[in-house]
Each structure stands twice: as C-alpha cells, then as structure tokens.
Amino acid sequence: MASGPNQLSRFNVTALTAGLAFLYLPIVILIIYSFNASRLVTVWGGWSLHWYAEFFHDQAMIDAAWMSLRVGATSATLATILGTLAAVALSRGAGFRGRTLFSGMLYAPLVMPEVITGLSLLLLFVAIDAERGFWTVVVAHTTLTMCFVSVVVQARLGTIDRSLEESAMDLGCGPFRAFVAVTLPLILPSVLAGWMLAFTLSLDDLVIASFTTGPGSATLPIRIYSEVRLGVKPEINAICTLVVALIALVIVAASLVSKISDARGKTAAPL
Template identity: 80%
Template sequence: MARASNRLSRFNVTSLALGLAFLYLPIVILVIYSFNASRLVTVWGGWSLKWYSEFFNDGAMLDAASMSFRVAVTSATLATLLGTLAAVALSRGERFKGRTLFSGMLYAPLVMPEVITGLSLLLLFVAVNAERGFWTVTIAHTTLTMCFVAVVVQSRLGALDRSLEEAAMDLGCDPARAFLSVTLPLILPSIAAGWMLAFTLSLDDLVIASFTTGPGSATLPIRIYSEVRLGVKPEINAICTLIIALIAAVIVVASFASKLSREQGESAAPL
C-alpha cells in the first residue's frame, strides 16, 4: 500500500509539474526574452533593459497604455458601484417582482461570448449615433465586469448574519444607515476585490474594445495586437512583462482582500 501510495504521489507531482509548465513556461520565456539585447526575438544576445527604454520612449504605446488605464479605472469604479447595488438587491430583496429576470440579465455576460457582447454594443452605439471612443469602451467594459463584481459581493453578503442589521435598526437606525454602519464595513474587502477583478478584466480585454473603440482611442491590447500582426518585436515582450507584473500584483492584493472578507464573513455568520 505504501509503495502504491508513493507511486501515486510521484504521478501527482509529475502531473502538477507538467500542468504548471504548460501554463507558465511560455510566460517565463516571454519575461526572459524581454531582457534580450538582440533585436531578433529568437536569438539570445545577452541581458539588456533597452527594450523597456524603447517602450517608455514610444509615444503611441504610451498613449494606448494611458487610454487602457483610464478606461480600466473608470469602468472598474462604475462596475463596482453598480455591481454592489445589484448584489444588495439580490441578497436583501429575495421576493421582489422580476427578480429572476433581473438576475438572469445581470449574469448573462458571464456566459455570453465576448464577440456577441461586443457586436451588440457596437450596434447600440451606432443606433444612438454615439461617437466611439473613451466613453463607449468604458460603458462596454462596465457592462462586462459588473456581473463579476456582483458575484463576489453577493457571495459575501450571503455569509453575513442579517440579525446584525436588524439589531442596528432596533437601536434606532433606518435601513440605509444600518447598511452603511454595519454591513458595508464587513463587505468592504469583497468590494475591493471586485474592483480589482474588474480592473484586471478591463485592462486585458481585446475583443469588446475592438468593437467599441474609435480612431485615436486604441487601448493597449489593441495596439499590441496590431504590432504583433507585423511581427513580434522585443519591445512587445517588455510591455507584456510589465502588464504581467501589474496584473500579478493586483491578483495578490485581491486574494488578500477576498481572504479578509471571507474571514470577516465567517466571524459574522450565525452560529
């Protein structure tokens, strides 16, 4: 039995190693070659930081990066506000009329192909004669990411003890004040995690942004895609490495915020 257990353990370790290599080896290679001194991405020419310098001197890339960050921050903020309100409505209003329809429409972007979402938003903006640019991309990304925020916040609201709000109202608070004073501090880490998730999804979106953007308002993923179509430059490796580092930092912070929210929810859950 022990020998079989050891063989199974080695098999599990090997499977895990192969899976991690399949997922992360291309990213590791990309990061290493971002420090390649050679202009040829397939030929190693020594260590260098010149491609990072090239990126910070590339006006078009910097404009696209600025556009992406402004869209990501704005859409994540709007998605967090709307998604939190939607989560509260679904968690605290179980019996309101049309709840099933509202829930289905809210979570539709989770399963809807991005091509369909992007095309439908494009047709909407054309129908209302909206000039495509910063705000159309922001609205599209808000539509995409709001459902993710709602899922995160609703899961935390479901773990809280509603008697805490009822106790606050028994002490003289109205429902709004009870929510702001009691519930909001408990779900704040999940709200922060939802914002970071929305920010990350907006930052790396390509499909929906390509449908809803206009001339002179290309996001960084669109700019990178247009450059890669003509051949991969070492500067692209440097840009992608910076994006990977940023998203990794956001994911780590979001994980800590989600863990804190879960611990607070468990401590506030009914015994």
C-alpha cells in the first residue's frame, strides 16, 4: 500500500530519529550524569545532587555565572535598542543614501567568523587603550547580537500595515509619537523575542569573549573551558545542565512571544 504525500516513510522516520539522536542524545547523557554520585565522570555511582551543591559552593563558578548573566542582560538590552532602530531605518527609510552599505555592515556579523570578529575587536580595544573587562565584553556581544535583533524586528515590521502609522500622523502625531503609540506596541513581541535571542547568544559565546575579556571578568563559558582542559569534573555536568534548563526556559518564552506576535500580525496585516 503506497503512503500518501503527508505520510512519513520508514526511511524518513529513520533519518529523523538518527538526526534527533545525534543532536540531543549527548545532552541527555550529560543531564543524566549530572546526577551521578561518583567522582568518575564515566562511572555511574547512583543518583545524587552532590555536584549541584558543589557548584553553589564554588565561588569562582558563581562569579563567572553572575558575570555571564550581567553581560548577557546588558548587551542584549543595548543590542535590542540599536537593532530595533536599525530595523526601523531599513524598513521605513528605503531611499536614504548609503542604505546598501549600512545594511551590509549591519548584517556582516551574521556571516563573519567569530574568531575574525573577536580579533578585530581586540585590536580596536588595544588601539584605543581600553582596559579589557566587563564593558569590552558587553560591546563585543552587542556587536555580535545586534544584527540578529534587527533581522527579527525587520521581518515583523514588514507585516504591519503602514496606513496605521499614516493615520496616526494624519491625526496630529509626529513620526516619533506615531512610532511609540502605534508601531512599537505592534512590534513589541518581536522586540522581546530579539532580546531573548541576543541574551541566549551572549550567554553561549566563548570565542569573542575570550578575545575581549580581562582579569576578573571571565564569563561562565570561559571558566568552564579552562576547567575542562584539566579534565571533566562531574560539577561541570551539573553546571551545563543548569545552563540547558535556563536556555530551555528562554526558548519557551521566545516561542510564546512569537505566537503573540503572529496573532497581532494577522490583525494588523494589510488586506
């Protein structure tokens, strides 16, 4: 009996299962072994929360995690503001001079290798004699994530009926007031989704942060990498599991925000 066009064949199911296993089986194993009571990473010694307690008593790891959260929140906020303004400029200012150059420079980090971005920022900070630390990492992560925010917001702006803004300006609003009163509420879910994406990318970054960080400002990925070079400890599994849980919460929140944005887009889309 032939399968219909919407039915999965045995080959497709096998390929999908193999692909999902390749992506997620290592994460599942990591999560399981984070509850391992044994000091040996590859030897199962029963269920235990001991390594989670070890993490919360490891002040160096706590400081690195707090640094990552501070850098992620600050850089995501700056990237969201700048990325939203850039998206508005590209969507509403289609005819300004230098638009192609501006667009190319804005989206360059999307395709630029992170090692090139990190090295170029390092050379910039050295040239201006900037002390590397918290703010240099924030600037670097803002540079990295701003383009992602711009992509998300610009896509949302393209679905909004511009007659809504024009009607507000016909009723006496200036361009800025019309944006704040009409456009911003409509694109707010996309702005929030862009913030969450920027925060996740900042929290995950190792390469660029390793170029731009300084003494006393190591992020969690840098700290984990330095520990892993000396051998994987069970505590690392616990830390990574907590990061996975945090990222999962951010993804769920971003999905909910995206659904709200799609619902608003259907009501505000041009006929």
